[in-house]
Amino acid sequence: MFKLKDWLTVPNAAKHLTIVFGEEVTEADVFRLALDRKLRISIYLSKPTVVKLAEKIPIPIELEQHIKYGNSMLCTKLDEITFLEGILDLPLIDYERSIVEAEYYRALNGSAIELTGGGSILVEQNGQLFELQVYVNQFRSIECNVDDSQEQLLKNIAVNNYCEAQSLPEHGTLIVRTDALRELEDSINGAPGHAEKPLSTTERHTLLTIIAALCEYSAISHQERGVAAQIARLTEEIGVPVSDDAIRKVLDKIPNALEARRK
DSSP: OGGGOSEEEHHHHHHHHHHHHTSOOOHHHHHHHHHTTSSOOEEEEEEEEEEEEEEEEEOOGGGGGGOOBTTEEEEEOTTOOEEEEEEEEOOOSSHHHHHHHHHHHHHHHSOOOOOOSOOOOEEEETTEEEEEEEEOOTTOOOOOOTTOOHHHHHHHHHHHHEEEOSSOOTTEEEEEEHHHHHHHHHHHHTOOSSOOOOOOHHHHHHHHHHHHHHHHHTTOOTTSTTHHHHHHHHHHHTTOOOOHHHHHHHHTTHHHHHHHHHO
């Protein structure tokens, strides 16, 4: 059934990894892998949830001492709300990281950590950041003019009646995507995430031309008898020996490559 699922809860992800690796993997281990950025963790929102668009922008010079996101700062579009549901990734760059850390310690020793400080709970969809919102001041009246457009009224509502959430919504469940679990399995088992593309003819000719140029610069004739053994000794000196035969096969391809480059 694993292949048919898009995601697993954290407890089920731990059970799956226990089977895959043949040793016990706990919920705490799953959270730790996420915090160490070895496993992508996500949230499943079972119903539409209010968010505001968030972007990282360059830090102004006068604010450099308050850098929070490396060389950028978070900017939230306060006057516009939208709704998201389904699977969203957690980038773990703001308050959502503190929440996952608290879950890690809860799973590790059963202790609840009181979160302080607050911040933005960010989610990510297709590379775009969003800030989770919560509805506030339910009975607060909004000042508006009779000439205000519907668009302006909606902007006033977004600014005055929504603010950044300080906890995950009750309809949100921390999960792990099944493809994120496969990526972790591949990385641990040493399997490449993407097959390396073979060199094109142009790329091969370029590398052979570079080798010919280096030989010329080092006063080594790539066509001279015994040059393969000479280069083999040089590879031994730098600690990465290559056999005479392997070098000879490469050198034999240089003339055709140079001819092709000159055309």
